[in-house]
Structure formats: C-alpha cells, structure tokens
Amino acid sequence: MNLYQPRTLNSYARYYFSKDNSTQRQAKEMSLVTLCYRFWIIQYKEVSPFFSYAYSDRADNALLSFQKVNTLDFYYNDEKEYSQLVLDDTVEVWHHHCLVFTYPTYKIYVDGVLAKEGRLAADSAVIPLNGTIYLGHDQDSYDGGRDTEQTFSGYLSQVNLWDYPLEKGDIKNMAECLINLRGNIISTDTTPFEFSLAEINTTEITRFCQKSKRAVFIPEQMYLDIAIKFCNLVHASLYVPESAEENTKLTVQAKKFNDICVGNSYRLMYLGATDRVKEGQWLRVSDGKPIEYSNWFAGEPNGDNKDNCLVLRRNDDHWADIVCDFELCFSCGTTNKDFLQLRGLCEEKEHQTRFLLEGHMNSKPYFRGYYNLIIYHSGQKEWFLWNANTNTTLASLPLAKASEYPIGRHAWEVRSSFCNNAIGKSVVLGLSICTTQEFMCTDGSCVHRSVRCNLLDDCLDRSDEENCTLVVFSESYQNYKPPPGLAFGIPLKISPEVNLVRFSQIEDLNLAFSMEIEVALVWMDQNIHFNNLKAEEGKNQLSEKEAEAVWSPEIEFLNINDGRMQLLKTGIYARQVGEPDLPVFTDVKMDTIFQPKSSRLVKRQHYYASFNCQFELFSYPFDTQTCQIIIKLASVDRKVIDLENATVTYSGMKYLSKYEVKNINILLVPSGGYAVMEVTFDLERRYSLLVLRVFLPTFLLMGIGYGTLFIKPKDFDTRSMMALTTLLVLYTMFDQVSSNLPDTAYIKMVDLWFFFCIFTIFSVNIIHIWVEFLPPGDDDDIFLKRDQVAPISSGFKKHRPSSPRRAGLQRKCCTGLER
Known part of the structure; x- marks a missing residue:
C-alpha cells in the first residue's frame, strides 16, 4: 500500500468498527492487546504514524504508534509513552514492529527482537472497539483532525491486531517472514479497509526479508576510472548484477538509453568487475571479491590479456570483455544506507539533509530527500532544488555542461525565498556523502576535518587550503584596546611563558651576560573565535594581516646592558586549549570552530640581548652568581591588564664553559602600577x-x-x-x-x-x-771538620749552616781556614 502523496489528506486506509457486522468481531472491547505491522518508509514527515485508533474526540489516541525521526513513541488509552527507543532511520527498508500490551506492562519487538519493555501510564487497560482506525494518519479527533505533516509516506503491510498477547516465538517467526499470522480483531489481509488514493500490491511474504541492492543507471559516457569515482561520490559502487533477475532488470533499464550510450557499437555499458589483477579472475571493483554470477556471451571472455573490462552488450543481456579505453555508460549500485547530505540549508535536524540517488527525471538520475526536497535536472544545463510539498522551485544551478552533476559545493541562484535567502541571491549549497567529521572538497570528495588548512593539499582540487581565515572577528572588534577580562571590572589576565634559549657569553669583567630569550604572552580574546585550529601551535600562526588586526601586549626589558638588544623573530599564534564546537550539519563551509574559551592567543618574541648582573665575587672561585632578567608589561597598567601563572623554562646547556645553570625561577613583582616579572637563575662557577x-x-x-x-x-x-x-x-x-x-x-x-x-x-x-x-755557632766546627776531609777548593770561602736549626747556633771564628 503506497501512501506517498505529499501534502494531501486524501490518501489513506480507514476502517470503522461500527460499520462491520461480521461475526469475527463480536468483541466490544480489549484489555490485552497485540499490534503488529510491517513498514517501508519512502519519505519522512514531522511524524510518521503507522496505526491510529480513536473512538471519541476525547479518546482520539486510544491506540497510536508513530515514528519521529529515529524514535518510536506510542499512546495507550490516551496516555503518551516515551519509550525512547532508537530505531533505524534510513529509508526504503522493510521493518517489523510488534507492541504487546499486558496491562500494566508493555513490550516492544523490533524486527523480532525484544527492544524495550516498561510500565504503562494509562489508568485503564480496557479499549472499546467502537471507533475508527487509520493507517498512516494521526487522528487528533474522532475520524478527523488529521495533519499533512503527520502522515505516513511509504508502504504498510501485515497490519494485525489481536486481543491477546502474542508469543515471543510467533513474533520472531513473523518478523523473519517464516509465518503470516493474521489478527483476530483486524488484519489488512482480510479486513475490509476503505482505501483512498492508495496503491495496493500483493507480493510473497518472503520478499519482505530479502535484501536487495538498488541499481541506478547513469546515462553518461565515462572512462572506467572516472565512472568508479563518480559512483564513490554518490555513496555507491560500480554495479555488477549478482543474479539473473538483477541482470535482466539492469538490461531493461539500460536499453532505455540506447540512443545516449551507444552508437553503432555492441558495447552498452560498463559492469563493475575487472580482471586487471589476474587474468581470468574477474573481481568486483567495489570490494575486490570474485563474482559469483556471470552471463557471458558465446566465446567470451576471449582470453586476451588486454581485455580487462566487463561490459553489457547492446542487443542482449550477455556480457563481454573489452579493453578499458572506451567511454561508456554505467550503473551505480547503492543500498538504503548510502545517502548524501545537502548542506547550506536551515533544517532543524540532520535527518532532513539526507538525499538518495534515485531513478530518472528528464533522462537524468535525480536526488530525493528524506523529507520534501528533490534535486533534478531540467533537461538542459540546469539543476533545480524543488520542494515537493509546496510544489515550488527553491533554487537553480546552471552548469557549463549538460553532463555535469550538482555534486560538491556550488553557488545556487535562489528562485523562491527560503532560509532567509531573498529571490535572486546566490547561496552556496554542498551535496556530498561527507559526514560532519569530514571536510567537503569542491568536487564533492571528502577528507578529514583535521587536514583542513594544514598547509598541505589533501583535496585533489586543493580546495581544503582555500579561504583559510584563522581569526573571525566580532563586528565591534577594536584592536587599539585590550579585550575585557573574564568578568566586568576585572583586568585581562595574561600568562607569560619565558624560555631561556641559550647563553652565548658571560662577561665577568663587564658584569653582564648575553643570551637568547623567548617571551610568550598568552591571553584570551573574547571578541574573536578561530577556525580549524591544529593541535600543534606552530601550524596556527596568524597571517601578517591578521596579526596587525588583533590587539597584542607589548613588553620591555629593564636591565638591558648598554642597549644591546635585537629582536630576532616575532609572531602571533593561536593555541587550542579546549574542544571545538560540535560540527553544524548545515554548515557548507564545514570549518572546525573554536570559541574563545577553547582557544588562546600567543604572542611569541625571540630576542638576543645582553643583561646586567651584579656579580658578588668575594667567594671567587667558589662563588655562585644570582642574575635576573626584568621584563615589564608596558602596554597599559595593572588596572587594565595583569600577569598571572608565569612559567619559565631553560632549553640550553646546563653546564656552560665556566658556570653551571641552576635554580631558575620567575616572580611577578608589581612596579609603579605596571606588571613586572623577574626571571632569576644561579650561575654556579665550575671551579675544578x-x-x-x-x-x-x-x-x-x-x-x-x-x-x-x-x-x-x-x-x-x-x-x-x-x-x-x-x-x-x-x-x-x-x-x-x-x-x-x-x-x-x-x-x-x-x-x-x-x-x-x-x-x-x-x-x-x-x-x-x-x-x-747570624754569629757563628758550635755546630760550625762540625761543618768545618766535615769539610776538611776533602780537598779545599781555592774558591771556597766559608761554610754555612744547611738547616734552620744549625743556622741558629753560635759560630766559632775560623779566620785561618777562610784564608
């Protein structure tokens, strides 16, 4: 039963208990209830009701089951039950629900599995059987009060109602298409429902449990590699039939486009298999697995090692192998989960942005939205965005070639006002398979959000490195004044990070030292936010234009030696300190946004300078010198900006040629109303x-x-x-x-x-x-006698004591000897 009729109340299936006099329905009320139904959703509305029963205006929701986006809710005896049961929210797939009410409890079975159970809020278990049942509509009053946004669009089947609880095994067998139990109160197979503008079909029960792959024929001639890429862009794969039935359907569909796809050639279209990897082994291009079904023409494959592509013949449904040098039509195989998303609209739910690749309009495939939007080809070089509910064209997209598709980001022209876009305005919309965790390239391909604006080309069209504005200013931003603090009247807090890079010289004579030093000032600017910050701060440098546009603090050194200072490098960076905003599914730019609380501005300045140090040399060479670098925040006084959480590091060598660097500290010392920090360290002389x-x-x-x-x-x-x-x-x-x-x-x-x-x-x-x-002493005689043993030299003058002890003795006169 097809109830897909947008914006109409004339399509329904209805049953009146009061008009049925059959002996099967003599029961006047139910206290135990089992409701089962099978459904296939084609189009979502605000609410998709499956079953609605009312017996008075006051009891308009005696029994109601409906799906809202991806949750199942129901009413029992006019009391709404919030089951909070999450359902599969894709379209065009068969599902089976069974709701079993054994007052005061209930159980919900989804596809034969118990998914939820709880207690009912209703005051009574009894439901009179004297009202009206609607399939696919919600009654806000008895047999009325229906709303076009609360209708079901799709197929409903096997709707059954019992006045007793069904067994778990029976429910499972019904869901798995093994049995077809009919309700003893109502059954769409036997109950005389009244149908209006509803398509009624009869099919085998087993069909509800078959998983089929949809094939959408693409009447465009492309080389094989380009065809594979196109199918990937629409969340599909190059199609190859997997059964005789699928092969026949594809042939019938493809032959409708003979005039477009072939001339005098026997080749009609590419099929999604190749033996490029190994000759004679035909593998699906989608997953690389061998094909299990084939329908070769006589003499095919011919064994030529150059014929690596599989084609469907024009005049029959047989296959052949050819070289891959031709431009041919092809078909993309998709499933119900293979959807695209249209970004740039103002939809409230991500669910509303989903689109499926469908059949053909004006000899082109079209894209059907989950709700009320359709993108289709005009037949010329233009695509339209159409609202099926209001029957209005919202926007148009002119393309250079009739063979081009609206995949990726494009500038659409507004035809009817929507989302605050005036008629004639150009609005950028993006149609792709990209998730909210990915970035959409201009051509519709996807890369991860983290590679956006990382200075590398990750998109083939290089669009991921376009419009890489890092800073987004508020409308009232003023770069001549500091941003406000966290609270009114509180100065802006700046966190200094000082890095002593290396000592180049320590001048003992001049009482100074020379070194490289990097000063980083970190603050939060509440008037700006950032796009696409990277975890590595070095990749978040502001451009020269952006750096000039933001306010930044200034510093000065108070103990520079003889004015010897040189600014080697400066730059302003953005630092990621928190998590980004959750991705917005309507954002066509797909940037990652960081609010002020999740980011910081960092001004880094790298200096080479000589600083004074008062050396205390009393203990030299066992001395330890305490030196300091005094840095003043010179922008404005502490009433406007102040320092906090200062840190200091030293990245140079600990052991210098003459000193060992120790005890590095930083201290915040207000001075004259301005914020000042003193970096101190000890230079312990290496005395070895x-x-x-x-x-x-x-x-x-x-x-x-x-x-x-x-x-x-x-x-x-x-x-x-x-x-x-x-x-x-x-x-x-x-x-x-x-x-x-x-x-x-x-x-x-x-x-x-x-x-x-x-x-x-x-x-x-x-x-x-x-x-x-000293006068001679007694010991001199001893020296004299010792000296007379040996010959006396003519140059000998006199003996002198050989030790201090002897030098203190009184000497005797030896005048004769001296001569």
Whole structure:
C-alpha cells in the first residue's frame, strides 16, 4: 500500500468498527492487546504514524504508534509513552514492529527482537472497539483532525491486531517472514479497509526479508576510472548484477538509453568487475571479491590479456570483455544506507539533509530527500532544488555542461525565498556523502576535518587550503584596546611563558651576560573565535594581516646592558586549549570552530640581548652568581591588564664553559602600577679547572719556597734565588688572575689566598737574609771538620749552616781556614 502523496489528506486506509457486522468481531472491547505491522518508509514527515485508533474526540489516541525521526513513541488509552527507543532511520527498508500490551506492562519487538519493555501510564487497560482506525494518519479527533505533516509516506503491510498477547516465538517467526499470522480483531489481509488514493500490491511474504541492492543507471559516457569515482561520490559502487533477475532488470533499464550510450557499437555499458589483477579472475571493483554470477556471451571472455573490462552488450543481456579505453555508460549500485547530505540549508535536524540517488527525471538520475526536497535536472544545463510539498522551485544551478552533476559545493541562484535567502541571491549549497567529521572538497570528495588548512593539499582540487581565515572577528572588534577580562571590572589576565634559549657569553669583567630569550604572552580574546585550529601551535600562526588586526601586549626589558638588544623573530599564534564546537550539519563551509574559551592567543618574541648582573665575587672561585632578567608589561597598567601563572623554562646547556645553570625561577613583582616579572637563575662557577690552574700551582710554589729552607746554609745564592723566583711567579699569577676579574672595592677570597702565599714566601726570603747575619755557632766546627776531609777548593770561602736549626747556633771564628 503506497501512501506517498505529499501534502494531501486524501490518501489513506480507514476502517470503522461500527460499520462491520461480521461475526469475527463480536468483541466490544480489549484489555490485552497485540499490534503488529510491517513498514517501508519512502519519505519522512514531522511524524510518521503507522496505526491510529480513536473512538471519541476525547479518546482520539486510544491506540497510536508513530515514528519521529529515529524514535518510536506510542499512546495507550490516551496516555503518551516515551519509550525512547532508537530505531533505524534510513529509508526504503522493510521493518517489523510488534507492541504487546499486558496491562500494566508493555513490550516492544523490533524486527523480532525484544527492544524495550516498561510500565504503562494509562489508568485503564480496557479499549472499546467502537471507533475508527487509520493507517498512516494521526487522528487528533474522532475520524478527523488529521495533519499533512503527520502522515505516513511509504508502504504498510501485515497490519494485525489481536486481543491477546502474542508469543515471543510467533513474533520472531513473523518478523523473519517464516509465518503470516493474521489478527483476530483486524488484519489488512482480510479486513475490509476503505482505501483512498492508495496503491495496493500483493507480493510473497518472503520478499519482505530479502535484501536487495538498488541499481541506478547513469546515462553518461565515462572512462572506467572516472565512472568508479563518480559512483564513490554518490555513496555507491560500480554495479555488477549478482543474479539473473538483477541482470535482466539492469538490461531493461539500460536499453532505455540506447540512443545516449551507444552508437553503432555492441558495447552498452560498463559492469563493475575487472580482471586487471589476474587474468581470468574477474573481481568486483567495489570490494575486490570474485563474482559469483556471470552471463557471458558465446566465446567470451576471449582470453586476451588486454581485455580487462566487463561490459553489457547492446542487443542482449550477455556480457563481454573489452579493453578499458572506451567511454561508456554505467550503473551505480547503492543500498538504503548510502545517502548524501545537502548542506547550506536551515533544517532543524540532520535527518532532513539526507538525499538518495534515485531513478530518472528528464533522462537524468535525480536526488530525493528524506523529507520534501528533490534535486533534478531540467533537461538542459540546469539543476533545480524543488520542494515537493509546496510544489515550488527553491533554487537553480546552471552548469557549463549538460553532463555535469550538482555534486560538491556550488553557488545556487535562489528562485523562491527560503532560509532567509531573498529571490535572486546566490547561496552556496554542498551535496556530498561527507559526514560532519569530514571536510567537503569542491568536487564533492571528502577528507578529514583535521587536514583542513594544514598547509598541505589533501583535496585533489586543493580546495581544503582555500579561504583559510584563522581569526573571525566580532563586528565591534577594536584592536587599539585590550579585550575585557573574564568578568566586568576585572583586568585581562595574561600568562607569560619565558624560555631561556641559550647563553652565548658571560662577561665577568663587564658584569653582564648575553643570551637568547623567548617571551610568550598568552591571553584570551573574547571578541574573536578561530577556525580549524591544529593541535600543534606552530601550524596556527596568524597571517601578517591578521596579526596587525588583533590587539597584542607589548613588553620591555629593564636591565638591558648598554642597549644591546635585537629582536630576532616575532609572531602571533593561536593555541587550542579546549574542544571545538560540535560540527553544524548545515554548515557548507564545514570549518572546525573554536570559541574563545577553547582557544588562546600567543604572542611569541625571540630576542638576543645582553643583561646586567651584579656579580658578588668575594667567594671567587667558589662563588655562585644570582642574575635576573626584568621584563615589564608596558602596554597599559595593572588596572587594565595583569600577569598571572608565569612559567619559565631553560632549553640550553646546563653546564656552560665556566658556570653551571641552576635554580631558575620567575616572580611577578608589581612596579609603579605596571606588571613586572623577574626571571632569576644561579650561575654556579665550575671551579675544578681553576683549582688546577690557580690553587695547585700555588701549593706547589709554596712547597718550593718552603723547601729552600732545607738547602745547606752555605748555598745562599741557591736558596735566595729559588725563594725570590717563587715570590715573583706568585705575584705574576696573582696579577693575571686579578686582571680576569672586575675591579671591586672589597677584597676577594682569592686575593686573601694570594696574600697568604706571597707573604709566606716573602717570609722565607727574610729568613734567608736573616740567617746570613747570624754569629757563628758550635755546630760550625762540625761543618768545618766535615769539610776538611776533602780537598779545599781555592774558591771556597766559608761554610754555612744547611738547616734552620744549625743556622741558629753560635759560630766559632775560623779566620785561618777562610784564608
């Protein structure tokens, strides 16, 4: 029974209990109820009612079952039950429902499976049988109050009503087309319904459970690869029959277009199979599986390794194989789930944007919407968007060629006002198979949303990198003033992120250090939102024009050394910090939108500069210097903008040539009404080399100087020269070390060390001189006797003590010996 008649109340199936006097229906009421029906939806309305029973204006919903988009609801004794049962919302597929009421509970079976059970809200179980039943209409009053937007468009069959609960097994067998039970109260197979403008067909029950693939013939000559792409764009695949029945239907359909598809050739159309992979093994191009059915012409396939394409012959329904160098017509195979979506309208539900590729109008396939819209060809070079309910043409699309289709994004001309679009206006609409998680290329192909505006061409037509505006400004945006804070009267909060990139030089003499530093200022601008942000911040850089158009804070450094500062690089970026808005199914641009709360602006500035640092050198070379970089937020004072959540990182080497970098911190310190941050870090001197170069040599020199005290007293020249040389070397080292340090008014520990070393060696030298002027002691006779054992040199003058102890003894006169 076909009730597809848009915007009419004259198509219905009705039954009056009061007019039926048959002995089968002597029951006056029901307290136990089973309602089963089978349906095939062609077109959705606001509500798609299946069964409606009313016995008075007050009891207009005594028993009502209907589907609204993808949910099933029902009334029992005028009480609405919200089952919240989600159904398959595709069209053109058979489904079977059974509602079993055993007051005060109910059960709902969908396609033979128990899908929902619950308790009824009705006060009574009894339903009188003295009213009117409508199939495909909702009665808002007894035998009336019907609405064109609450009608069923499609097929209804096997509508049965019992006054007892049906067994679960019987329901399952009915749904699986194994049995055909008829209701003892009503049955569309036997009950004398009144039909008006309804098409009545009789078919085998098994047909309801068969899954068939629809084939839509495309009367356009294309090469095989282009034909495959076209079918993919309409959510289909190149069709190849899988049975003799399907082959016959395809042949009948294709031969209607002989004048378009063939000339004098025997080739009529491409079929969706090829043996390109392996000669003699014919595989479906849709899934690569071998074909199970074939209908070869005598002598075909001919075994030629170049004949890799399968065709349907013109004069019969047989197949042949040919080379793939011809432009031929073809057919696209689809299922009920293979729908397209039309974006750019103002529909309330995503369900309303769905379209199916259907039969032919003006020798072209057309696209039929789930609800009331149809896209069809005019017969020339124009496509129309038509509203079947109002019988009006909403928009038209002129194309350059008659063979072109409205797949993808196109500018349509408004013919009748819709969605606040005035007549004559150009509106962009997009017809494709792309989901809300995908981006629609101009040609109708789909790529994932994440690749939109990623600087790479992912669409073949490169449309994914077009119109890549990152920032969307509000109408009242002003870039000369900071954006507002989170609440009225609260300053805008800016989060600084400081990165100490690397030290290039630490100048002890100049009390300064030079380094690269990157300062990032992060803030939220509530007057803008962003499109297509990427997780990687570096891919979200604002263009030069966009960067000039947004407000951004300014900074200055307060402890620059001699004005030595250079801005190496600057840029403004957008940062993704939250989830984007949910995709809008009507958005034809299909951009991913991030609201201010889900994004931040980041201004990055990379500097090379020299900064002052007050070195404290008292502990040199075991000193640790604490240096700082002072950064001021110079745009406006803290009443308008302020700093918070400051962070600092160091990405350079921890161990420098002379220092180790430690204890890096950042502190927010208001100064003069402005926000200031101080980045501090410690430079701990690496003293190991200095120990080797300064302290170890001075220890050795001290040892040498002290060792001269153990030279024989008579070797004054040796002792004095060694001690004096040691003193001079110590002083030279002291001067060299001091020259590598800044001049300070205070004494450093290294100075004290050198003072100690120099004073010690100086004391040794004084001892040597003092020993020379001591009077002779008793021990000198011992030295004398020891010296007389050996021949006396003519140049020998006198003996001197060889140790400090002997140097302290009183010496005897040895005048004769000295001569």
